[in-house]
Amino acid sequence: MLLVALALGVGSAIWVTQRGINVSIVRVGPWQSELASGSEKADPYTRAVVALNGLFALTPAQSLYFTATMDSGGKPLMVNCTYKLTGRDLPARWWSVTAYGPDNYLIPNSQERYSVAKTGLLREADGSFNISVSPDAGAGNWIPTGMPADSQTFILMIRLYNPEEALVKNPQDATLPAITLESCS
Amino acid sequence: MRAALSWIFATLMLSVIIHIITIHTIPYAVMHRAMSRMSENAGGVNKPSFPPAPTATSRGVVRPSPDLLYVACVYDVDKNPVRFTGLVPDGYWSLSFFADNSDNFYAIDDRKLPSKSVDVLLASEDQEVQPHPGETLVISPSDKGVALFRFLVTGPAAREAMDKLRHQSGCAPA
Helix, strand or coil: HHHHHHHHHHHHHHHHHHHCCCCEEEEEECCEEEECCCCCCCCHHHHHHHHHHCCCCCCCCEEEEEEECEECCCCCCCCCEEEEECCCCCEEEEEEEECCCCCCCCCCCCCCCCCCECCCCCCCCCEEEEEEECCCCCCCEEECCCCCCCCCCEEEEEEEEEEEEHHHHHHHHHCCCHHHHHHHE | CCCHHHHHHHHHHHHHHHHHHHHHHHHHHHHHHHHHHHHHHHHCCCCEEECCCCCCCCCCCCCCCCCEEEEEEEECCCCCEEEEEEECCCCEEEEEEEEECEEEEEEEEHHHCCCCCCEEEEEEEEECCCCCCCCCEEEEECEEEEEEEEEEEEHHHHHHHHHHHCCCCCEEEE
């Protein structure tokens, strides 16, 4: 009995944490945020999920995190595909977009380039930006996703440091970049 | 039949209890592993470590920020309070504290500091301590935990200067 209960109890706990099921998620298009990240008020499930996927996350007043595992069309983000992120400056003192592998670590690439940030971002004349996320070097803003041969999924994460107060209060109203699938090899 | 139903019911009840214990244990286990690795890198607790800038080979913590340089300190306030000091750059900087269950119970950033330096005294709930003038007293909900200094690097040109500045940060028993 103990062995069966152990398998069920531990297995269901791992399943729940890997699925990221909890009650404090806010979704904005393909992006989602664990609002209780780092908080002493976090429920046990959020605390477990954050410990496994974002240890040392700061509270939303200090930093907001949005992650995406799907594009705006609802398909999983794949390293052998090219995506275009389009948007406008985000309401924070500083922000960045970073790509991670499914193991939650930075993706190896020959240029050791892992993110695009508010500083250094190339903008269009109207202030908007386009960021290419692909295995192939793109002109302008580009985040590499590794080698196409890997053919695996990846994660995008937006960090917003010192987010504006209105965003902290109503993160569900954030205007975040669209993730458009352009092509796959 | 009745015996079989009783067995199923008891097994399900036991699995629910194990599930709840597992969920509550995960943050402590993850923190324990991280603190062991970080204190080993620093040569002990209450000592700072200066990890290299995150790359694709970094395995210290999940989802590291490639745009930050860190100073990490595993603290233990069981016997003595611990003092955290450092110089603060222009641009985003923060000092944050995480209890042994991973909760971020205190954080301060450069905008909240009156000067370009930081001086925080961390103590346990049962210690009676008198902070220095200008020093911020913070009470840790657990004896052990992690403090992280975060330094934003806005580009390759800023990395060397920020690396020098972060080495002015530290932690030590008070």
